[in-house]
Amino acid sequence: MKVSRVAAAGLLAAASLYSVLPAAGSPAPAAGSSSPDRPLRELAGRQLLIGTAVDHAAYTSDATYRARVGTEFNSITAENVMKWEVVEPERGQLDFSAADELMTAARRNGQQVRGHTLVWHNQLPAWLTQGVESGDIDATELRGILRRHIIDEVGHFRGRIHQWDVANEVIDDNGQLRDTIWLRELGPGYIADAFRWAHQADPRAKLFLNDYNVEGISAKSDAYLALARDLLRQRVPVHGFGAQGHYGVQYGFHSASEVAANFARFEKLGLETAVTEADVRMIMPTDNVKLQAQAQGYSVLLQGCLLARRCNSFTVWGFTDKYSWVPGWFEGEGAANLLDENFAAKPAYRELQAVLALAR
Numbered sequence: 001m002k003v004s005r006v007a008a009a010g011l012l013a014a015a016s017l018y019s020v021l022p023a024a025g026s027p028a029p030a031a032g033s034s035s036p037d038r039p040l041r042e043l044a045g046r047q048l049l050i051g052t053a054v055d056h057a058a059y060t061s062d063a064t065y066r067a068r069v070g071t072e073f074n075s076i077t078a079e080n081v082m083k084w085e086v087v088e089p090e091r092g093q094l095d096f097s098a099a100d101e102l103m104t105a106a107r108r109n110g111q112q113v114r115g116h117t118l119v120w121h122n123q124l125p126a127w128l129t130q131g132v133e134s135g136d137i138d139a140t141e142l143r144g145i146l147r148r149h150i151i152d153e154v155g156h157f158r159g160r161i162h163q164w165d166v167a168n169e170v171i172d173d174n175g176q177l178r179d180t181i182w183l184r185e186l187g188p189g190y191i192a193d194a195f196r197w198a199h200q201a202d203p204r205a206k207l208f209l210n211d212y213n214v215e216g217i218s219a220k221s222d223a224y225l226a227l228a229r230d231l232l233r234q235r236v237p238v239h240g241f242g243a244q245g246h247y248g249v250q251y252g253f254h255s256a257s258e259v260a261a262n263f264a265r266f267e268k269l270g271l272e273t274a275v276t277e278a279d280v281r282m283i284m285p286t287d288n289v290k291l292q293a294q295a296q297g298y299s300v301l302l303q304g305c306l307l308a309r310r311c312n313s314f315t316v317w318g319f320t321d322k323y324s325w326v327p328g329w330f331e332g333e334g335a336a337n338l339l340d341e342n343f344a345a346k347p348a349y350r351e352l353q354a355v356l357a358l359a360r
């Protein structure tokens with residue numbers, strides 16, 4: 001399988017087939033048909049987990065969205081409801097209700113789940129950040145709180161999470177450990193501790209480092225390679241490296257072979273790799289040139305993953321422009337997803353179908 005997958009991806013690097021597929025905007029593909037116009041999860045088959053971030057509010061309120069999550073993807077990631085501010089809004093009050101709804105849906109849809117995320121500097125509960133700021137919570141207590149959080153959350157989902165993003169965005173764009181509440185209060189050892197506690201709570205889950213701007217070879221991905229080497233030397237249970245894949249059409253993209261070469265460095269250490277949060281935003285309004293370029297952005301990430309030997313999971317950070325974090329974060333930008341706000345296929349969706357169809 002690997003050989004054909006790699007060869008296929010190599011072929012794809014040379015030509016794009018998506019032009020033979022139905023035009024963008026045509027209705028959702030019929031499951032089980034022989035045409036390449038089939039749901040991504042069907043085209044991916046067993047060779048690759050093809051996933052999406054799921055917006056819990058949209059999932060519970062939008063039937064079209066809910067149906068498409070089930071038919072299109074064989075893996076899901078909770079976009080927000082497994083984050084600390086949601087699962088422990090008040091100290092000691094755990095609330096996994098929203099996350100549990102997504103877990104139940106995943107089981108119903110025969111999907112794997114990527115856990116996101118255990119240690120991050122964003123979306124922390126106010127009681128924690130204010131407690132540290134005021135000095136009420138000192139470093140020793142904070143370390144205990146972090147340990148408790150990881151044991152509680154990983155333990156709650158024990159045996160049901162495929163990959164956990166244990167440490168998210170812990171290195172800045174200069175390749176230095178990111179200056180966060182965790183580094184300031186606990187020192188660099190918090191990263192190793194987090195992996196050990198997660199492994200203790202669920203020895204079967206694959207534990208990942210995850211970040212953005214690490215899709216290609218750069219000072220930042222070099223720093224992650226050094227961090228991974230150092231953690232493995234300390235026998236810390238790190239199993240994978242995730243590149244988020246948040247691209248912008250206006251910034252251009254790496255080549256598929258550069259993404260694969262970068263992943264190969266981590267795989268040489270014995271790690272798995274994954275694309276964990278792919279999206280390709282653009283400066284609005286959209287036009288055909290930007291939409292074609294967007295298709296290439298998604299394509300190089302998927303081809304890079306297929307070219308790599310141990311990249312077994314490709315997740316998009318949302319799949320329809322109807323629900324996207326981009327406009328709220330990047331003023332004047334948007335349309336970052338595979339389907340438009342009416343769930344109609346964009347060139348990017350057709351491109352991923354073509355890449356997966358050829359790689360089968």
Ligand code: G3I
Pocket residue numbers: 079080122123168244277325
């Ligand atoms: O839940 C509250 C709601 O009660 C309130 O009414 C509303 C209005 O302020 O805010 C809601 O919280 C928002 C939350 O998403 C849930 O929708 C936050 O304001 C908003 O900041 C948060 O944005 C999320 C962002 O992470 C926060 O950093 C995005 O949806 C989510 O897509 C984004 O995801 C991150 C990954 O976790 C890590 N990598 C980058 C990626 C994009 O930033």
